[in-house]
Amino acid sequence: YVQRDQHGDMHVSGSSGQIFFQICNPPKQQCASQVAVPAAVNTWAQAGTGPKCAVTGSLPTASWSLQDPSDAKGGVKLTYTDGDESRTTVIVLDCDPSVSGTSVHATGELIEKPRLTYTVHVAAGDACPIVPKGLSWGWITIILLIVFLVVYFVGGTAYNVKVKQPPEEGMNVIPQWAYWQLLPGLIKDGCVFSWKRGRYLARNAPREIREWYRGRNSKELTTPIAAAAE
Structure with a gap:
């Protein structure tokens, strides 16, 4: 040994x-x-x-x-x-x-x-040799996303130019071009809404929780529930 x-x-x-x-x-x-x-x-x-x-x-x-x-x-x-x-x-x-x-x-x-x-x-x-590890799920997801985007844009553009009648022209050859134009604004609106809502909850959450808890035990709420149970 x-x-x-x-x-x-x-x-x-x-x-x-x-x-x-x-x-x-x-x-x-x-x-x-x-x-x-x-x-x-x-x-x-x-x-x-x-x-x-x-x-x-x-x-x-x-x-x-x-x-x-x-x-x-x-x-x-x-x-x-x-x-x-x-x-x-x-x-x-x-x-x-x-x-x-x-x-x-x-x-x-x-x-x-x-x-x-x-x-x-x-x-x-x-x-023992160091065996290379395979791709992680994160990299697989990124690769699949890239492949999807390439197929989406290249295939959609080809369809709008070669198949669709009448064929699209200019920037409209890009699939769903109107949606992509709106996307930056939609993202901005979502970020602004999330920020404002988060600040509101941070300031008022304790008060709203107290009011909710008090409301659960109020006579206006408990009386109808008890009557329904009977």
């Missing part, structure tokens, strides 16, 4: 110990090495000599590639080279939509073939 230790390193166990890495940063695991900026560190226990370690890749050599160039859903591959004794680390991020965010809790496998090449397979949701 891929786990994260207290220092923030991800590590996975293999037949020759553990390998520590942080994908885009040097691991916190210390190891004496000639590699200036390590990308991954392998630790193991050797009988008679105690714990050993080796840097298995240099961070500046990081190289990203698709596992399958013809299928982006196959995941990506991160390769680090130039480790101690020419060690190489390959971190294979397999696309797994069920894994959210980083793949710390995903399963991992450490393979050491060929010799001094360390391959870690990690399931990760972040390794």
Whole structure:
């Protein structure tokens, strides 16, 4: 299993110990090495000599590639080279939509073939391609509206010129031209009415509500209702 230790390193166990890495940063695991900026560190226990370690890749050599160039859903591959004794680390991020965010809790496998090449397979949701989303209902509505307007004006104009007898002339070739001339004024009247009505309600709504409530309980209203109920 891929786990994260207290220092923030991800590590996975293999037949020759553990390998520590942080994908885009040097691991916190210390190891004496000639590699200036390590990308991954392998630790193991050797009988008679105690714990050993080796840097298995240099961070500046990081190289990203698709596992399958013809299928982006196959995941990506991160390769680090130039480790101690020419060690190489390959971190294979397999696309797994069920894994959210980083793949710390995903399963991992450490393979050491060929010799001094360390391959870690990690399931990760972040390794999946971003699938373009389809058009929203808003854009579909706008597109349909544009298509309708084009058909309406172009088709209506063609009808008024080619089919209608006698054919229309001038601006009258536009479908319902008289209505379109009135439309700006109608919109203005509607806006003015809404503004005035809104201001009136804002000033008088509390008073009208009180009067309405009082009217509901007035004798003039309740007496006829009670009589009808009897």
